[in-house]
Amino acid sequence: xxxxxxxxxxxxxxxxxxxxxxxxxxxxxxxxxxxxxxxxxxxxxxxxxxxxxxxxxxxxxxxxxxxxxxxxxxxxxxxxxxxxxxxxxxxxxxxxxxxxxxxxxxxxxxxxxxxxxxxxxxxxxxxxxxxxxxxxxxxxxxxxxxxxxxxxxxxxxxxxxxxxxxxxxxxxxxxxxxxxxxxxxxxxxxxxxxxxxxxxxxxxxxxxxxxxxxxxxxxxxxxxxxxxxxxxxxxxxxxxxxxxxxxxxxxxxxxxxxxxxxxxxxxxxxxxxxxxxxxxxxxxxxxxxxxxxxxxxxxxxxxxxxxxxxxxxxxxxxxxxxxxxxxxxxxxxxxxxxxxxxxxxxxxxxxxxxxxxxxxxxxxxxxxxxxxxxxxxxxxxxxxxxxxxxxxxxxxxxxxxxxxxxxxxxxxxxxxxxxxxxxxxxxxxxxxxxxxxxxxxxxxxxxxxxxxxxxxxxxxxxxxxxxxxxxxxxxxxxxxxxxx
Numbered sequence: 093x094x095x096x097x098x099x100x101x102x103x104x105x106x107x108x109x110x111x112x113x114x115x116x117x118x119x120x121x122x123x124x125x126x127x128x129x130x131x132x133x134x135x136x137x138x139x140x141x142x143x144x145x146x147x148x149x150x151x152x153x154x155x156x157x158x159x160x161x162x163x164x165x166x167x168x169x170x171x172x173x174x175x176x177x178x179x180x181x182x183x184x185x186x187x188x189x190x191x192x193x194x195x196x197x198x199x200x201x202x203x204x205x206x207x208x209x210x211x212x213x214x215x216x217x218x219x220x221x222x223x224x225x226x227x228x229x230x231x232x233x234x235x236x237x238x239x240x241x242x243x244x245x246x247x248x249x250x251x252x253x254x255x256x257x258x259x260x261x262x263x264x265x266x267x268x269x270x271x272x273x274x275x276x277x278x279x280x281x282x283x284x285x286x287x288x289x290x291x292x293x294x295x296x297x298x299x300x301x302x303x304x305x306x307x308x309x310x311x312x313x314x315x316x317x318x319x320x321x322x323x324x325x326x327x328x329x330x331x332x333x334x335x336x337x338x339x340x341x342x343x344x345x346x347x348x349x350x351x352x353x354x355x356x357x358x359x360x361x362x363x364x365x366x367x368x369x370x371x372x373x374x375x376x377x378x379x380x381x382x383x384x385x386x387x388x389x390x391x392x393x394x395x396x397x398x399x400x401x402x403x404x405x406x407x408x409x410x411x412x413x414x415x416x417x418x419x420x421x422x423x424x425x426x427x428x429x430x431x432x433x434x435x436x437x438x439x440x441x442x443x444x445x446x447x448x449x450x451x452x453x454x455x456x457x458x459x460x461x462x463x464x465x466x467x468x469x470x471x472x473x474x475x476x477x478x479x480x481x482x483x484x485x486x487x488x489x490x491x492x493x494x495x496x497x498x499x500x501x502x503x504x505x506x507x508x509x510x511x512x513x514x515x516x517x518x519x520x521x522x523x524x525x526x527x528x529x530x531x532x533x534x535x536x537x538x539x540x541x542x543x544x545x546x547x548x549x550x551x552x553x554x555x556x557x558x559x560x561x562x563x564x565x566x567x568x569x570x571x572x573x574x575x576x
Contacts, residue, residue, distance in 0.1 A: 095170040106134035106317040108149050110163060112277055115249045117160035118200030121145045125273050132281060134313040164207035188213045189433040191425050193250040194220040195270030195454050197508045198497055216436045220451060221245055222254030223265060224428030225393040229419050230258055231431055239388040247394035248276040251369055253376040261446040267473045268454045269376030274368055276396040282361045283323035287338055290351045315344055330355050331398045359401045370405055379473055384410050392417045393424050450475050457530055460494040460504035469530040479531040488522040491515045495540050513554045515542045
């Protein structure tokens, strides 16, 4: 299995080149985002017996399926090998700080930990990407005064906004927002669609994007992937140039593809994507009870933050002098995660001493009421670790306490399901009050406990584990047997 740019630039069968795994890790197959990936990708996504998505790859005479966790583990194994090679002979890397989008839900975070464990890594901490970037920025350009810093992290597949109060060595997250299905990938697909439309218009050919014939399907997916890779390359060029030409000889039915794209047209094509990002930013400011004038610095992170239109929109909102683009947007998150790993390992670097990072939960956590509505126990953007409790009245029958995270107050089932447990009444048919306590500990693990108010000795607790044990055990077993 080849990982990284070598795989991306391979001219191999496009149905064997897998990308954007970060977008469907921790999601169920029926998730609308997975269905969109299934439609847009060159590789095949199937549903396994547990209802999770798996990628099918044909190898010689047989097909094998891989979970998102396993595919992610291959990337981590490559990084692990690179680190060991850099450190020198006999060096072994067994622990890691792994960065994740700030707006990843609990399931996505657990799946990421499982991927690291499959790769043989003990996860010391999951670090939110914008927080890691802020740590890297503050380490390189420390400030003597207290500052309100907004990290604008627009990457290839996800978008995060984090607002942090930084004072010396203290980094306190005030609010997070984001969209875990927004990034450079969407921009690339907009460009692909535009190029196809222009090709059809020029040559008078209607392209069948979903041919039923397997041979034609494979051929089109290869052509589509070639075009997508070219669009990504030219997108980057438009950050410097004002006009580019996309050209592929004999692209479809022997006809050449030639499309001239100006920066102005590029911005028109992706106006809705830029608008979505700005709306997320505005909502995050609102939840933090802040206005643009309250922000001292805007740190640009992620490759897509290089786009001139993005900088223009941010400069108009915050003023140009606030924008901080001197940190490498591609490396800042990894830099910050490495600093956090050094802190956790007790590295005696003077500049690392005394650093305190306090995160917040990205989504509200609560339980489903009998009416189906969502009752919040810990509100979004509450600093962690934390603990909250609330009293509920039962009807004297067995109560199912279902735990969710999300922001849909009218329908709990529309949020992300985390787990459930049953609470038996003291006396059947007799109503009683129960106290539900929700706690997020120092390691970010969620605990939910219910206790009878009339009998404190009676209680029930669930611990939302930091990985999906079934998946982890199966993956480790397969890895040890070299079935993958």
